[in-house]
Amino acid sequence: MSIAIFASGSGSNFEVLADQSRRQWPKEVSLLICDRPGAGVLERAERLGIPTVTLVPKNYENKAKYEEAILSTLQEYGIEWILLAGYMRLIGPTLLQAYPWRILNIHPSLLPAFQGKDAIQKALEYGVRWTGVTVHWIDEGVDTGPIVDQKPVLVEPDDTLETLTKKVQFVEHNLYPNTVYKLLTGRIPDHPSVSRSSG
Numbered sequence: 117m118s119i120a121i122f123a124s125g126s127g128s129n130f131e132v133l134a135d136q137s138r139r140q141w142p143k144e145v146s147l148l149i150c151d152r153p154g155a156g157v158l159e160r161a162e163r164l165g166i167p168t169v170t171l172v173p174k175n176y177e178n179k180a181k182y183e184e185a186i187l188s189t190l191q192e193y194g195i196e197w198i199l200l201a202g203y204m205r206l207i208g209p210t211l212l213q214a215y216p217w218r219i220l221n222i223h224p225s226l227l228p229a230f231q232g233k234d235a236i237q238k239a240l241e242y243g244v245r246w247t248g249v250t251v252h253w254i255d256e257g258v259d260t261g262p263i264v265d266q267k268p269v270l271v272e273p274d275d276t277l278e279t280l281t282k283k284v285q286f287v288e289h290n291l292y293p294n295t296v297y298k299l300l301t302g303r304i305p306d307h308p309s310v311s312r313s314s315g
């Protein structure tokens with residue numbers, strides 16, 4: 117049993133998660149699900165020898181059918197946990213019901229501030245002194261699920277989108293693998309409804 121990562125973009129988070137899973141975690145990242153042919157993350161997976169399955173939503177009749185195709189792939193690989201890492205789609209009921217409180221996401225702001233796309237840009241435009249990074253469970257909303265962990269990032273007066281993005285990503289690459297490690301090893305508590313049902 118193992119972990120799948122869903123990603124649409126360059127995959128820097130994918131790479132640190134996959135790497136840490138091999139070094140430290142009790143379960144390994146053993147599958148990449150990608151929705152964009154040609155995304156940078158596919159090259160990274162190939163380099164690390166992690167199987168990839170690219171499923172393009174427009175090839176399916178609707179979201180439910182798309183997620184059913186993902187689900188049968190996940191079952192084939194014995195996937196227990198899903199980590200979203202720059203996956204640019206909302207998770208629908210098919211996957212939510214199949215993986216209750218087993219889907220995590222990383223978001224580049226201190227939620228609930230700056231939900232949705234372009235969170236780093238929005239933080240800069242708003243003029244906050246602190247932004248940060250959030251790891252949270254996925255529910256049916258956009259970046260609304262229960263928060264698991266957060267880390268702040270200082271916004272300095274001369275920060276640009278580029279410099280702030282670098283700082284945020286640096287923190288993401290530390291927080292996301294550490295949080296998953298702590299969850300998998302019981303160092304931070306599981307979602308309460310999972311703890312209740314298992315114990």
Ligand code: GRF
Pocket residue numbers: 123125126127128129130201202203222223224285288
């Ligand atoms: C990260 O900033 C993550 O917080 C957001 O999408 C970005 C993905 O970056 N959800 P990468 O593809 O992991 O480099």
